[in-house]
Each structure stands twice: as C-alpha cells, then as structure tokens.
Amino acid sequence: MTTNATKKKIDKIGKETINLIDGSAKETFDKIIKNETPEMNFPIRSLSNVKYDPKKGFFELLGKLKTRSLNVNTIKAFAQTLRMMKLSKDLISADDIATKREAYYVSKNWGDARFKEQPESDTVMDDIEAMFGVNREKLGFIPEEKGGAVAGKLVVIDKDKDSGEEIRIDCTRFGSGAYSVPTSVEHLKFETKAKFILAIETSGMFERLNKHGYWKKSNCILISMGGVPTRACRRFIRRLSDEKNIPVYAFCDGDMYAFFNIYRTLKVGSGNAAHLNEFFCVPKARFIGITPQDIIDYKLPTHPLKDIDVKRAKDALKNDPFVKQHKSWQKAIQQQVKSGQRAEQQALAKWGLNYVIDKYLPQKLKNDKTWLP
Secondary structure (H helix, E strand, O other), X not given: OHHHHHXXXXXXXXXXXXXXXXXXXXXXXXXXXXXXXXXXXXXXXXXXXXXEEOOOOEEEXXXXXXXXXXXXXXXXHHHHHHXXXXXXXXXXXOOOOEEHHHHHHHHHHOHHHOOOOHHHHXXXXXXXHHHXXXXXXXXXXXXXXXXXXXXEOOEEEEXXXXXXXXXEEEOOOOOOOOEEOOOOOOOOEEEOOOOEEEEEOOHHHHHHHHHXXXXXXXXXXXXXXXXXXXXXXXXXXXHHXXXXXOOEEEEOOEOHHXXXXXXXXXXXXXXXXXXXXXXXXXXXXXXXXXXXXXHHHOOOOOEEOOHHHHHHHHHXXXXXXXXXXXXXXXXXXXXXXXXXXXXXXXXXXXXXXXXXXXXXXXXXXXXXXXXXX
C-alpha cells in the first residue's frame, strides 16, 4: 500500500513536470507556425531581484524577468534551452537521472547547440528550473557533490527502493564514518531527542567533533556542510529542524566567505535560487562562530583580509537585503574590515586540539549574546 502510494506520487510529479515542458514547447511551436517571435521569460536570479522579510525568513523574488526571444543573436541559447527541456523530459519518462556534469556531456551530441563549458549548461538548467518553478531534481538533474555528512542522536528512516520496506539508519552507529545525506530527502522520516543541530562548515572540524563523540556529550546532531551547503543538505536540516522543533547553530570560519556564501545561504537562501529559497533555507539558524569578536576574545591566529573580502563586505553592507535588516551583522562586518583580519575554525587548535570541544563550544552555546542572527 505504501509503495503504491509513493509510486503514484512520483508519477504525478513527473507528469506535472512533463506537462510544463510540453506546454512551453507547444507555445514555441505555435508561434513559429504563426510567424510570430517565440519568447521565454525567466526570473532574474540575483540579489538585485530579491527582498528579505524577517518574518518569512528567506529571500523572495521581486518579479523582474529577462526575456529570451528567438532571433539571429539568441538562436543558439534558445535551441540549448529547448534541448535541455527535451533531455529533462526523456529523463523523467525513463525514471532516470543525470548529473549536471553528465548533462553537459550529453550536449556534445547536439551539434551547433552544444555547450562549450559546463557553466553555460548549468545556467540554462537553472533558467529552466526558475521558469517552471520546480527544483532541478524534479527535472531529472542532480548535483555532483554529496548532500552532507551526519553523525549523532538521530535515526533516519528511509525506504528500500525495490521492496518499499522501511530502513532504519542509526546515525550513532557509523563508527568512524557518518551517514551521507542523499540528493533527495523528501521521503525521509526522523526520530530524535537531540537538543540541537550543529551545522559545521569544514569536514575537518566535523571529523574532530565526531571522532571524540561531541554529539554524545552534548546530545546533538552534527552535520558537515563541507563548505557551501548543497540544496539537499539545507533541505535535510530544514525538515529535521521544523519537524522535530530543534534549533540550528552554524559553526563556520570567521571570514566573509563563511558569513555570506555559507551561512547566509543556509539561513535565507541565495539570489541565484530565490525561486526555491522557501524550501531550501533554514530561517531558524543562528551563527555561533567564529565571529569577529571571537577572534579578539579567544586571541586567535589570523590571516589578513584579501581585497575580495573587503569588496564582498562593502557589497554586503550596501546591497545585501539580509545584512541591511540586521544591525548586529553590519557591526560585525565593519569590525572585521577595520581589523583587516580573518580566522579559521581550526585556529582554535592554538589552545589545544580539543579546546573546541572542552572550552569553545560549551562557552558559546551558554551565551547567546555572542551569537549573530
């Protein structure tokens, strides 16, 4: 019974997506037959086209569109878009998938419509996703990277893809390893009595905390984001946090890249994927460190800010809707620019390899006044 229901749900989603693709293709075909100029409208995917409402907790599109018309200058891009849509339809119909890299290589059979580099392919894929308002996994495309690693007080309930039987995955029983978040997490269920989720930027720090059983001492769930968190990682954390009502604390490096590319993407999403941020962000998340003030308070070894760091900081203060809503973030950014210094998570090792476990995290978690929103 459960297996059939799941199968129907998958079929329905696939059918709806195929209908969107067929509808767009038919509209293009009909305009060509009528000697009219076919057009496709895509949301502009950038910070200039988003707004941030703290009550909702994520970046939303403002509504600006870019139009791709079929003419002599755009014929290649138009053809590439149609071919990518056809590839998506084929994948859905065959119940198959293609990585973003594989989709790029498939295009090598498209003659003059082939992509020269993968970023071109990725952009067209993202445009189609935004135009239809569905995530790329529903289009049959998946990322190359893993969804993230998980260890701690959590049981993940998955299903055997052949029998449909439930599989209980205890994240405390991976020895020196960890559970790997799949590319699609909507079907998963969770059991946990953990007090909080610690989302960690670097795999190295995750390994240290996992090796020494930090999750046992603190009754928590450790999740390695491995840099900028993938959509699957963000969705996993979001569902787990919402459904089990667990707070999320982000533990990252103390630099502009960690603040904006990693933490802000986790918390409110990005301008590039604003059409999906509602589902792929974690509004409950709080930044516990490394803050610019931590660098001073813990006398951490530092590296000088790069020109790109200063530029990123100035751009955020001027243009980032999230930063403009939070004075504490503005103050922290200005403090770091003034100091001209940044620090990594691993800099805590100055005081001992396990100082992060014995002193830093316990102190930070007890004092929410040292956190950033």
